[in-house]
Amino acid sequence: xxxxxxxxxxxxxxxxxxxxxxxxxxxxxxxxxxxxxxxxxxxxxxxxxxxxxxxxxxxxxxxxxxxxxxxxxxxxxxxxxxxxxxxxxxxxxxxxxxxxxxxxxxxxxxxxxxxxxxxxxxxxxxxxxxxxxxxxxxxxxxxxxxxx
Numbered sequence: 001x002x003x004x005x006x007x008x009x010x011x012x013x014x015x016x017x018x019x020x021x022x023x024x025x026x027x028x029x030x031x032x033x034x035x036x037x038x039x040x041x042x043x044x045x046x047x048x049x050x051x052x053x054x055x056x057x058x059x060x061x062x063x064x065x066x067x068x069x070x071x072x073x074x075x076x077x078x079x080x081x082x083x084x085x086x087x088x089x090x091x092x093x094x095x096x097x098x099x100x101x102x103x104x105x106x107x108x109x110x111x112x113x114x115x116x117x118x119x120x121x122x123x124x125x126x127x128x129x130x131x132x133x134x135x136x137x138x139x140x141x142x143x144x145x146x147x148x
Contacts, residue, residue, distance in 0.1 A: 002107030007117065010101050014094055015086040019105060022112055023085050032093055034075035035113055037123060040089065040097045042112040048076070089114070 006019040018026060031048035035041035043051060055072055058065035077090045089099065097116060104120035106113045115123070 001109055002112050004107045006105045008105060010099055010103055015088045016103060018081050018085045018087050027081055029080045032077050032079055032089060033072060034096055038097055040093055040114040047110050
C-alpha cells in the first residue's frame with residue numbers, strides 16, 4: 001500500500017528519485033500512466049494489469065469506454081528505477097501532467113500519483129474542506145472507521 005506525500009525534484013533528464021518507502025514494491029518495474037486531474041499514476045506491473053483488465057472488461061462498442069481504453073493504454077509506459085532509485089518520466093507524460101521541476105509524489109493506496117507541485121497544492125486546498133464533509137454520499141453506510 002502506498003501512503004504519504006513526498007517532494008522530490010525532476011532533473012534535466014526528466015527523472016525523479018522514487019521515495020525510499022515505495023522502492024520495495026516498485027523496484028523491479030512499474031507502469032506510469034495518465035491519471036485523472038492531469039496527474040500521473042504509477043502502478044506495480046501487477047496492479048496495472050488489474051486496472052487494464054478492468055478497462056478491457058467494458059464493451060468497446062461504447063464510445064466512452066473506447067476513449068478511456070485508448071487514452072489509458074496509449075499513455076502508459078513501462079519503466080524501472082535505476083540503481084539510485086530514479087525513475088524517468090517520458091516527455092509525453094511530463095507534458096500531460098505539466099511537470100517541470102517541483103513535483104509532489106503521493107501515495108494513493110494502490111498507486112503512486114505524481115503531480116506538478118502547484119497543481120497538487122491547489123487541488124489539496126480545494127479538497128480539504130470537501131474531505132472534512134465526506135460521509136455516506138461517498139461511502140454508503142458512513143465513512144470507513146479506523147480499526148481499533
